[in-house]
Structure formats: C-alpha cells, structure tokens
Amino acid sequence: MSGETKIFAYAGKILRVDLTTGKVSTEPLSEKMAKDYVGGIGLGIRLLMDNSKPGTDPFSPDNPLIFATGPLSGTMGPTAGNGYAVVSKSPATGGVGEAKAHGFFGPDLKRAGYDAVIITGKADKLSYLWIDDDKVELRTAEQLRGKSPYETDMAIREELGDYYIRVSAIGEAGEKLCRIACIINDEFRAIGRTGMGAVMGSKNLKAVAVRGTKDVNVANLDGFKEFVKMIHERMKGPATKKYKTLGTPENVLVLNSLSALATRNFTNAQFEGAEKVSGEYLNEHYVKKIVGCATCGMRCDHIAVVPEGPYQGSTSRLEFECLWSMGPLCGVDRLDAIIEAMRIVNEYGMDGISIGVIVAFAMDCYEHGVITKEQTDGIDLRFGNAEALIALIHKIGKRDGWLGNTLAEGVARAAEIIGGDAYKYACHIKGLELPGYDLRTLKTAALGFSVSFRGACHLRNGAYSPDVKGKVNRFKIEKGRGKMIADEGNVYNIIDSLIVCKFSRGTYYDGIKDLSNYYTLATGIPITPEELTKSGERIENLARLFNIREGKGTRKYDCLPYKIENCPVPDEGPAKGAVVNEEEFQIGLDDYYSVRGWNANGVPTVEKLNELGLGDLAYIVQAANQGGA
Amino acid sequence: MVRPQDRKFVTADPEKCIGCLVCEYACSMTNEKTFNPTKSRIRALRLGPLTNLSVTCRHCEDPACVAACPREALSQEENTGIIMVDEEACNGCAWCISACQFGAMMMHPEKKVVFTCNSCKDQPDGPQCVKWCPEEALTFVTAQQLAQKSRISAVKNLFQEAKEKKAAK
Known part of the structure; x- marks a missing residue:
C-alpha cells in the first residue's frame, strides 16, 4: 500500500x-x-x-x-x-x-x-x-x-x-x-x-x-446501500420518465413548437419535417430495445434498427442532439438515413453533434455559392439531401479530398480556410460547434452557451432549461440571468466531477444536498453542501484560468455565432424576427461576470481566487490584466 | 426425497435483461461486503446491444460440477440444490469450471478456490440480485414454475392470435 x-x-x-x-x-x-x-x-x-x-x-x-x-x-x-x-x-x-x-x-x-x-x-x-x-x-x-x-x-x-x-x-x-x-x-x-x-x-x-479486479470500498456500506436504494426507487418515478420512454428525441416536437428547433444551419427555427424525425416516430418505427449502462437503475439507450430500405439493418443508439444535427439542421427528414449516419459517425469516431453542424455549414456555404460543386467532388450538397450527408461524413472521417480535409478542422477553422462569406455560416462558440437549441429564441441559453468554458455547450450550465420550461421570458436577456447560469454552472461542475449522468440529475431531489451526502457516504470525507458548491465554483474559475492562460479566456471570446446575432427567425408565429442583439448580450455578460466576481474583461479577481483556494494561480490573472488580453 | 418443485434457482428473462450489472454489484455487496463484479456469483453478459443476459448457477438435478470434482470438494445440498464448496478440499483445479455449461462455477480471485451462487441463503428475503434488479428480469423460481410460466405465455399468445385473426375477419 x-x-x-x-x-x-x-x-x-x-x-x-x-x-x-x-x-x-x-x-x-x-x-x-x-x-x-x-x-x-x-x-x-x-x-x-x-x-x-x-x-x-x-x-x-x-x-x-x-x-x-x-x-x-x-x-x-x-x-x-x-x-x-x-x-x-x-x-x-x-x-x-x-x-x-x-x-x-x-x-x-x-x-x-x-x-x-x-x-x-x-x-x-x-x-x-x-x-x-x-x-x-x-x-x-x-x-x-x-x-x-x-x-x-x-x-x-x-x-x-x-x-x-x-x-x-x-x-x-x-x-x-x-x-x-x-x-x-x-x-x-x-x-x-x-x-x-x-x-x-x-x-x-x-x-x-x-x-480492474480490485475491490472498491465505501466508508459507510449500509448508509450507501440505503442511499442507492432510494435513488433506484426515484428512478422508477417521474424524474426519469422522459429518458425511459421516448428518450431525449422527445425534444424534437417540444422545441419545434417553441420555434427553437434550429433548422437548415440556423436558418429556420421550425422544421416542416419534424413529425417524421420525432421521438414518437422513432420509437414507433425503429427502436428495438432500450438498454442501460453498468449499475444504472434506469435505462435510456434507445437502440434503433432500420427495418427496410437502402439502410436496412443499420443499428445505432440515437439521442436528440445527434438526431437534430444530422436531421433538421441539415434539412434531412429521413430517420433511416439519420440512423445510418449515426452508425458511421460512431465507426469513424467523431463528435455526433459537431459532425452535423459541419455538414450543415457546408450545405449553407454550397447553397450560397461560397463553395462550388467542383470543390465538393460532385456531391450535390443541398439541404435535405440525405445521400449527400452520408457521403460527406465519409469524406470528413477519412479527411478525403480538399473538402473532407478542410471540414475535418471544424467549422471555425474551415471558415477561415474557405474564406469569403463562409464565416457567416460557421455556427460555433470558441471553436466548438453549437448543440441543438436555437439561441435566437432561447436567450438564456445564448448567454449560458457563450460563457461555457469548453465552447458551445448545453451541458455546462443547462441554460436552455429555464427558457424551455417557461421560467423566464426567453426572448430577451436581462439582469438576473447571470446568477441563474452561474448557480447552475456550479452544480453541473460537481455533477461532472462526481461523473453523475445528467439524465439522472432529476433523481437528486435535494440537489447539491443529496450529492454531498452521496459523496460523504462513499468517501468518508465530511463535506457540507456549501463546501461542495464552493468546489463547483472553484472548478469553474480554474477552467476559466486555464483558458485565460492559453489566451482564450477573456471577454472577447465569450461571443455568439454570426447567424444568431444577424439573421432574425423568418418563420411565422411568436418567434418571428427573434435575434440576439449585441446590446442585451453585453448586458448579460456584465451581469454574469459581476455574479462570478470577475472584472469587466471576464477575468477572476485575485480576491476571488484567494477565497476559492486558487491563490497559487493568481499569476495568470496578473499577467492577463497587464497584457490587456 | 426432494421434489423438483422444492428447488429454486435464479434465472434471467432474456426479454427483460439489459445487461446493467446491478445484480453483480448487489451480489458482491451482499456476499463480499465490497463492490467488485469479479467476486459476484452472478455474471451479466452483453454480446451486443440487443443481446444481454445474466447467468448464474441453476442448481442442476444431476450437477456436472459435482461429478467432475476429483477431490470431492463439491456437494449438492439436498433440500435447496445449492452447490456447496469445501474450501479446504478444493485446490482450484477448475475441472468443475470446464464441466459447467453455464459458466456459473467461477474461481474466486483472492481465495483461489471455486465459488458459485448460494441463493443468498442467509438473507431473510432471498437472493439479493433478484431484489435489486431494476428491470425485474431476475426471478427465483423452481423448474416447474419456469415451465408453467412458459406454458401460460404460450397459451395466452395462442388465444390472442386467434382472437386477432377472428377480429381481422
């Protein structure tokens, strides 16, 4: 030992x-x-x-x-x-x-x-x-x-x-x-x-x-057992119902009804083919079995199998984000092609969100004449062309040809390489492609995604949630959103450090209190909910400091894609004309930074670092403040 | 004379089992006071997303493991059918492991003797894997109950089909 x-x-x-x-x-x-x-x-x-x-x-x-x-x-x-x-x-x-x-x-x-x-x-x-x-x-x-x-x-x-x-x-x-x-x-x-x-x-x-064949022992086996039993019981209830029934593809129709289902590379916010790629349709026609991970009392893996047609037999697990990115975002309304696309994306080993956003970017560029048919090696990259989607995934996975090689760099770099107006169609934050929420009609999400330390992400602070659940006016950014995002961000950092699956987050009825109890039963290390929340805040600041140290962590990097700020939603209905304006966005950033205890440039103060026990990293802050990064 | 309807064993329903390993953890927690699937008496197997099953000792009527043991370290408990391992006599030769068609006889990673399901006989509420299974895929049944269950479902299906055919006409 x-x-x-x-x-x-x-x-x-x-x-x-x-x-x-x-x-x-x-x-x-x-x-x-x-x-x-x-x-x-x-x-x-x-x-x-x-x-x-x-x-x-x-x-x-x-x-x-x-x-x-x-x-x-x-x-x-x-x-x-x-x-x-x-x-x-x-x-x-x-x-x-x-x-x-x-x-x-x-x-x-x-x-x-x-x-x-x-x-x-x-x-x-x-x-x-x-x-x-x-x-x-x-x-x-x-x-x-x-x-x-x-x-x-x-x-x-x-x-x-x-x-x-x-x-x-x-x-x-x-x-x-x-x-x-x-x-x-x-x-x-x-x-x-x-x-x-x-x-x-x-x-x-x-x-x-x-x-690994060694024992893993917890500090309080009886207490831990009772806790796990309680979570198992809760997993049978309403907190996990969505994941055990339709699964995350339930979001397709929910977001579509809110004009928040980004379509054709964030051109539209509603998809006319939504019914055909809905969770309801998927489950009725394609899902064969729902399985789960080790030790989990719920189950969420919807295993979809294509029963007939050109992709017969194609089998894949399908969740909302990837269904969206390779479906509505590319204008594709064929689930058989989406399941096949997902399968090959897993074969190459690629991010199932980013790949769809990249293909949609290429389609947008193609439709606007920014890239030509010669450059696509003859692929007709129109929105809605399912065969083109699949052909392009192969090219990117293999870095095949000029286009495959360029797009394998991600939309941010690809836009620079392609040049011209391509940047207008590149939907990313900090270089990471957007996930499946239209940020023009979900503005808490717009702010939350922009400050996520790993780039565009719905799971760094769950900022889409208050918008989708109707807890706020989702068509504007105002003071108060900063605290919402920061508080939830701290909890999400703990969830990802305990590595709790976010599908099960609803089973922790008492939130951070349940999680701190869970931690102590297992480790024997006493920790209060306040201390654990502090750890969440510490981790957020640490990540921010890393980004600052690498020259990527200040205010100018907390920004939104061109289309989100410049292309109003064209669809009829209450969302028509929605777009994030720069002024409200900057108010949002100010609000968030002030809640975080960061300066106007988005840099944590030395006092904040000392409070969090990160004083040894104050040099990063000092360098950033002197350098005017 | 023990009747076949007296001996119960743990069995998994392939329609319901999702290969989540909760049974393995429940077993090692109960029998070894630790979390370690390599010390579990039931093992889950996932051969593909649609092919999952947990497997453990079925307390066979004429157990091949007992017959195979050259040191008389194994015996079958008369009333329950549980295979008893004499840990002094067992030398870990693994003949019984070869003999068992279900892979239910296993080598204990620390004791270096074989071990298998004891139906949690010291637990007042029976096998803990069954209690914990989130899918209710595991049951503690006799061979007769298993046969009945299959018959009932076969007959149900038959009548259901007949009904549907009639309705279709």
Whole structure:
C-alpha cells in the first residue's frame, strides 16, 4: 500500500505514462486534492493545469491527455458508478477540452487502482495501453489501424483473451487528427466533445484497455446501500420518465413548437419535417430495445434498427442532439438515413453533434455559392439531401479530398480556410460547434452557451432549461440571468466531477444536498453542501484560468455565432424576427461576470481566487490584466 | 426425497435483461461486503446491444460440477440444490469450471478456490440480485414454475392470435 492515501472510494493513486520513453510511474492522490477537486473533470482540469506549459499545441506530445474516474466510479452508485472523464487541451477550442462517458469502462479503471491516468509523449508507432491492475504495458496497435472503436474493442478483448476487458478507443478520425474526433467505449458511449480523440491520435494511442479486479470500498456500506436504494426507487418515478420512454428525441416536437428547433444551419427555427424525425416516430418505427449502462437503475439507450430500405439493418443508439444535427439542421427528414449516419459517425469516431453542424455549414456555404460543386467532388450538397450527408461524413472521417480535409478542422477553422462569406455560416462558440437549441429564441441559453468554458455547450450550465420550461421570458436577456447560469454552472461542475449522468440529475431531489451526502457516504470525507458548491465554483474559475492562460479566456471570446446575432427567425408565429442583439448580450455578460466576481474583461479577481483556494494561480490573472488580453 | 418443485434457482428473462450489472454489484455487496463484479456469483453478459443476459448457477438435478470434482470438494445440498464448496478440499483445479455449461462455477480471485451462487441463503428475503434488479428480469423460481410460466405465455399468445385473426375477419 506504499504511497496510497487512505480514503474510501477513491483509489488514492494517479498513474503516469510517458508514451515517448515508455516510462510508467504512480503517485498518491492527496486528500486535499480529492476534496478540493472531487474527481472527474475537476480533478482532470487541475491536473491539466499543473502538468502543461502555457501555449502548448494540443497535438504536441507535451499536451497531457488525462483519463479520470470519479469518487463513485466502481461503486454501485447508479450512473456515477460507471463514469469516467477525459481532459486535455482541446484542438477545437485551444482551451479546456473535457468530456465524460458512461457505460462499463470507468469502473474497471477505478478497480485497476487509479483515480487518474496522465498520458504524455507520443508512441513511435500506433499503440494501445494495456492496464491490467498494477501491470501497465504499451502494445502495438498497427494491426488495428483504420478500425472502428468497436472493432478495436473486440479485437483487443480477443487478443488478450478476456471478454470482460473494457476498452476506450479512437477510430480512423482520431488517427487522422480530425479535430472533432471522439473516444468511444462500449460500442456507442462517447467522450464526445472538444476533440479528445484527436489528441489521442496525435499521441499514436489507438486505445486504452483495462482490467480492474480490485475491490472498491465505501466508508459507510449500509448508509450507501440505503442511499442507492432510494435513488433506484426515484428512478422508477417521474424524474426519469422522459429518458425511459421516448428518450431525449422527445425534444424534437417540444422545441419545434417553441420555434427553437434550429433548422437548415440556423436558418429556420421550425422544421416542416419534424413529425417524421420525432421521438414518437422513432420509437414507433425503429427502436428495438432500450438498454442501460453498468449499475444504472434506469435505462435510456434507445437502440434503433432500420427495418427496410437502402439502410436496412443499420443499428445505432440515437439521442436528440445527434438526431437534430444530422436531421433538421441539415434539412434531412429521413430517420433511416439519420440512423445510418449515426452508425458511421460512431465507426469513424467523431463528435455526433459537431459532425452535423459541419455538414450543415457546408450545405449553407454550397447553397450560397461560397463553395462550388467542383470543390465538393460532385456531391450535390443541398439541404435535405440525405445521400449527400452520408457521403460527406465519409469524406470528413477519412479527411478525403480538399473538402473532407478542410471540414475535418471544424467549422471555425474551415471558415477561415474557405474564406469569403463562409464565416457567416460557421455556427460555433470558441471553436466548438453549437448543440441543438436555437439561441435566437432561447436567450438564456445564448448567454449560458457563450460563457461555457469548453465552447458551445448545453451541458455546462443547462441554460436552455429555464427558457424551455417557461421560467423566464426567453426572448430577451436581462439582469438576473447571470446568477441563474452561474448557480447552475456550479452544480453541473460537481455533477461532472462526481461523473453523475445528467439524465439522472432529476433523481437528486435535494440537489447539491443529496450529492454531498452521496459523496460523504462513499468517501468518508465530511463535506457540507456549501463546501461542495464552493468546489463547483472553484472548478469553474480554474477552467476559466486555464483558458485565460492559453489566451482564450477573456471577454472577447465569450461571443455568439454570426447567424444568431444577424439573421432574425423568418418563420411565422411568436418567434418571428427573434435575434440576439449585441446590446442585451453585453448586458448579460456584465451581469454574469459581476455574479462570478470577475472584472469587466471576464477575468477572476485575485480576491476571488484567494477565497476559492486558487491563490497559487493568481499569476495568470496578473499577467492577463497587464497584457490587456 | 426432494421434489423438483422444492428447488429454486435464479434465472434471467432474456426479454427483460439489459445487461446493467446491478445484480453483480448487489451480489458482491451482499456476499463480499465490497463492490467488485469479479467476486459476484452472478455474471451479466452483453454480446451486443440487443443481446444481454445474466447467468448464474441453476442448481442442476444431476450437477456436472459435482461429478467432475476429483477431490470431492463439491456437494449438492439436498433440500435447496445449492452447490456447496469445501474450501479446504478444493485446490482450484477448475475441472468443475470446464464441466459447467453455464459458466456459473467461477474461481474466486483472492481465495483461489471455486465459488458459485448460494441463493443468498442467509438473507431473510432471498437472493439479493433478484431484489435489486431494476428491470425485474431476475426471478427465483423452481423448474416447474419456469415451465408453467412458459406454458401460460404460450397459451395466452395462442388465444390472442386467434382472437386477432377472428377480429381481422
């Protein structure tokens, strides 16, 4: 037990792997680190900050790629028991990159004995990392080049002779450094956003395979058991009903009725084909079974199978965001094609949100004559052309041709390469493509997404929720939204550090109070709801500081895409003419910064950092204030 | 003489099982006081998103594992059908593991002797995996109950089909 910290539920150990030298070492996780940064993205971002130099290129061997489990990973805790997070400097945004995935991989990493794995360097040939409890080795993966994450998973289990080995792998897109490449475990569970798969590819790392056989013990087994039982009961109730019945595709008709279903690359806010791609239609005609992740008392994975037609047999898990991005956003109203598109996106290993936004961007450029048919290699990239959608996904996944290669850079960089008016059609924030909410008619979301530290994201502070639920006037930004976003952002940081699945967030009736109770029952570390909220705030400020350190974290980076501010909603109805104006947006930013205790440039004050125990990073603030970044 | 309707075992309904592993965690928590699926007496298997099943000891009437043991370390408890392991006699040779067609006999990762489902016989409310299964896919049944269940559903389907055919006319 040398060097391991005696706290429950945590493994108490961090693994370091240098792919260049092959050197492997471990170090203890301190109790302070555990308590201050919780686990998951909190711990991951702190390790990223401490283990990287400013200005490191995301594809440099020096950029650390960090796999982190949460304190609850490996326990019976529903949803939190099965998660892991990956953190690195993002090749999409140049700031914090992070994403979480559930399934079966996370708990094995914890049982192998690690709270985090810090991977640096670059292997001399395509390789995979094999973590077998204490035994860690780098093995060749040249035979797996070009294989999908799922094929890789199966091949590695076969090679190592144990079906219960868990694998997290990249596909061809990751190998080819597509900036939207993701990492996938358990066939369709993705570390989806911010291009973590491309960082992995840049390290010549095809996969991480893990077998963990050690015990995970909680501090208060009886209390923990009762808590889990309570959550299981709640999971049978209304809090998870949506996910267990229609699933997130329920949003299609809900958002459409609100004029918030962004259509044809944020041209329209309603889709005439919505019924045909609705959750209702999907479930009636395509969903075969609803399955779930390890230890989860609910189930949400809607497995869709195409019963007939050109894509017969195509099978994929389908959630709202990806259905939207490759459906309404591209003007496509054919679910069979969307299911097939999702399947191949998983095969290449790409972010299912970004890919649709990229295709929609290309379609918008094509329809406006910004790119020509020669440049598309003859693909007729009109909105609504399902075959074109699928053809273009193949091109991007392979970086095939000028267009595939350009679009694999993401819409922000692609717009720069294409030039001309292309920037007008690039729907991203900080370099990350927008998720499925029309920000012209959901303005709390517009503000919330703009300040998200990983770029456009609905899951950094859930700012779409008050708009969709009618708790605020969604057609304007006013004072008070800042607090709403900041408060929820703090909670979401804790959720992502405990790695609780956000589909289950409704089962924590008492919010942060339930979560702090959960944490203490598992770890034995006493923590009050106030302290845990503070940790959420600490993590937010830490992430902001990382972005500032990398020159991407000040006010001018908290901005909205061109179309959101310049192209009013054309559809008839109450939303007609809706658009975010610069004045209300700037009022919103001022409000948010003042709630956060940040200056007018969006930089945390030294007092705020000291209050949060981040005083050691005050130098970043001082440099930013002097440099006028 | 123990009648077939007296012996109960845990079985999973393939229509309902989603491969979530809650049974494994419930088992290791109950029997080992820790969270560790490699110490669970029931194992879930996912061969694909649509192919999931949990498998454990079925307390066979003429258990191949007992017959295979060269050291008489295994015996079947008369009333319950539970396979008892004499941990002193077992040397971990794994003949019983080869013999079991369900993979229900397993090597304990620490004790290095075999172990299998004991139907949670010390628990007043029976097998804990059954209690915890969120999908109600697991049941603790006798072979006769299983057969009855299949018959009832077969007959129901038959009459339902007949009814539908009639209605269609």
